[in-house]
Amino acid sequence: MSVQDEARTTTGPLTTESGAPVADNQNSETAGIGGPVLVQDQLLLEKLAHFNRERIPERVVHARGAGAYGTFTVTADVTKYTRAKFLSEIGKETEVFLRFSTVAGNLGAPDAVRDPRGFALKFYTEEGNYDLVGNNTPVFFIKDAIKFPDFIHTQKRDPYTGSQEADNVWDFWGLSPEATHQVTWLFGDRGIPASYRHMNGYGSHTFQWNNEAGEVFWVKYHFKTDQGIKNLTQDEANKLAGEDPDSHQRDLREAIERGEFPTWTVQVQIMPAEEAATYRFNPFDLTKVWPHADYPPIEIGKLELNRNPENIFAEVEQSIFSPAHFVPGIGPSPDKMLQGRLFAYADAHRYRVGINADHLPVNRPHATEARGYARDGYLYDGRHGRAKNYEPNSFGGPVQTDRPLWQPSALTGATGNHVAPSHAEDDDFVQAGNLYRLMSEAEKERLIANLAGFIAKVSRDDIAERAIDNFRKADEDYGKRLEAAVQALRG
Template identity: 85%
Template sequence: MSAQFDNTAGPLTTESGAPVSNNNQSEAAGAGGPLLIQDQVLLEKLAHFNRERIPERVVHARGSGAYGTFTVTADVTKYTKAKFLSQVGKETETFLRFSTVADSLGGADARRDPRGWALKFYTEEGNYDLVGNNTPVFFIRDAIKFPDFIHTQKRDPYTGSQEADNVWDFWGLSPESTHQVTWLFGDRGIPASYRHMNGYGSHTFQWVNEAGEQFWVKYHFKTDQGIKNLTQDEANKLAGEDPDSHQRDLREAIERGDYPTWTVQVQIMPAAEAATYRFNPFDLTKVWPHADYPPIEIGKLELNRNPENIFAEVEQSIFSPAHFVPGIGPSPDKMLQGRLFAYGDAHRYRVGINADHLPVNRPHATEARNGNRDGQGYDGRHGGQKNYEPNSFGGPNETGQALWAPLQLNGQTGEWETPKHAQDDDFVQAGDLYRLMSEDEQSRLIANLAGFIAKVSRDDIAERAIANFAKADEQFGKRLATAVSELRR
């Protein structure tokens, strides 16, 4: 929580505390003359103004956030030893940042794009960050493809605009994206607000209990406000009239005491079942069907406090899936493995090596104790304490207790494809999703996809994209081909 700033006591001052005599006129060499370099107030204000922005996030740049509380509602101690999940009724402070993925900081909230779901638990064992989306799957399954994918969503290096050719060329050549693209262009592709959408950890994570037993887990956050979405026409209108629609809705709901809540559920798979499960349980382009592993409720998440300063608490907030606590750990998910490095590296570049010292990022229920010192933005919090371990001067010591259980490995190193399980392919779940939709939902999906595919300049790109949906469901492909053909006449 940030310190309160008293804006009423005493005179206006410079950053060094000297009183400012005149904040309306710069010092000049005589009336009407050029300005003087000795004017500390002018130089300080301009220099700070030039530097008051930090590099925006390459992805998830446009975001909104709020503080809240997670409350445990079910006993899960047989699955995990994490202390913040150790008893029914236990509460943990949280900070949740919502975002769009591809747009820049100045974009509009109401656009067709996945929503980021970055949740920080301020636990007594350190901060636990759960970094996911509002979809349970993603476009790719291996982190090595992530930069290429995002380049297709961003501005073309020649035209300076997002190009349909780039988007559909990549998706058509990456058939594993078919499931997520079906999600994205369906009704849930544009949530009506952050309050009216679900959140997902998306990846598979490890839980381990006190006895050392391992479980694979997927997180679901089901909105208690109900799912509400925008049509493409509604979104286009809202984005033009109120680019800040989702941020405004969240802030105003909390201001009036209408605190949004989510029911927190998990799917739990005993570790021994992973090897023979019909889908690869670590493939981010797949879900675990609920019939196989029914979600069970474990808690409630409530957002109940707005940040006081958007830049300090939302823009400078950092999240990393590598921030685990005892009882929770990673899985072999290749996208998750890449993000364990990439998120922290992005924050070290963007916010600085001491970003974890900022109030929104530092632990709230415990204290960080280590030998890391100095660097840009260091606040000297350690004083003269020794900066090495072990030491005999009362410094912190390692525990010797692993946060999570080790994984059994075998085979040779190499650039391996993701292992296939019995029903693994890139289309089966996309087809299942299409067939779950009502006729009206299918029609809107077809219209949304066709409107975008029709913008590509080459027939082969359009045909390849349509072919992927046809492999998911024959009718899906035929209807889409007809719709695109009519628009491209």
């Protein structure tokens, strides 16, 4: 019986948090009829104190979210690429928890906004939890984690005005031309998904797979929605955000309640490690994709969501995901954004939820047991009992396996603040231009209108001109049409 089932079936009197029966939960204790409330009414003080502490700090990014449980089922043999046990045989099922989110909005923000969507997936494998923390876009705005706090500050509220400012957004993007590809994605038709069910997910980063023989492959993950892609126009989103701020969360929950379980076809692109150095794009640059003509996606599984959380706070708000949570056969790549996230995500959870957040039911391993020597601290539940808290020891404690989860990477050169290596066709604009030229005329018109409407709000001409120039470098027609549209709006 689960904790939730036990809670639902427990009968008996209402009690305090310490288990004492409650005689009256309607009236506080006073000094006579109409008199002042007494400090000795510990039920009142307990309820008010608990109420004051019911919220933990919201996520700085991805605060607004929804989640569900489900299963991942292997549909292809990938053992020649990875030794991960949850991928070891066709038909193998692994329990998962998936949290969707928007990026910039706070906890009370509406769902239907132009913003990337988080796609954070936890696999409860028999070798420990594997977290794949991605988005609904295959690329991102920046390629180095050292710029991430600055980028997010431009998307959040200005320290003086208290509002998101177009000047800040376009000043940063204009001075960061690497963002041009992702901005083209964001302001295109897929910038506002109609629901969480009707969008793709991506691991976005490049990851390492390694097989039993120690061979290394670089991979990218794709989750293709089986419900079909559906998006909102800006006008549709504006209306929906005002009428139903919870539209995406409600849609996901009600679909699962109806038994209409959303599914995604899971694919990977696989690059033999020896091809990375000479590939025409830097394969570890988060602002770039691997064109499918170079590395065709291979179907490996099916993802299904089929169970709603019983308690949003316990299972969605307190859920934690870290790209540092790997399992044998899977590891990181030299992607500089990924390398920064290996620290930043886990550190955010240590601050926000607590050092023992991994002990919570939604976060702890479900198909195995965590065995380590960390003890004590906030939320510690005493699970280790009398077991020793040091290693090595001679009392039968867990010991190391002497086999790393992933294969080592060769390194050369001196330490320093290096720019990421540039490959044959690398620049900040080529893939943004390719994406623009793939669009139909109607898609281009909507893209231009979306971008122009935002850039026109910028107060300084130099910021607007620099931003437009990045799109002109991606494609001359792109920049020319955008410039005309902005000028028309600015008069």
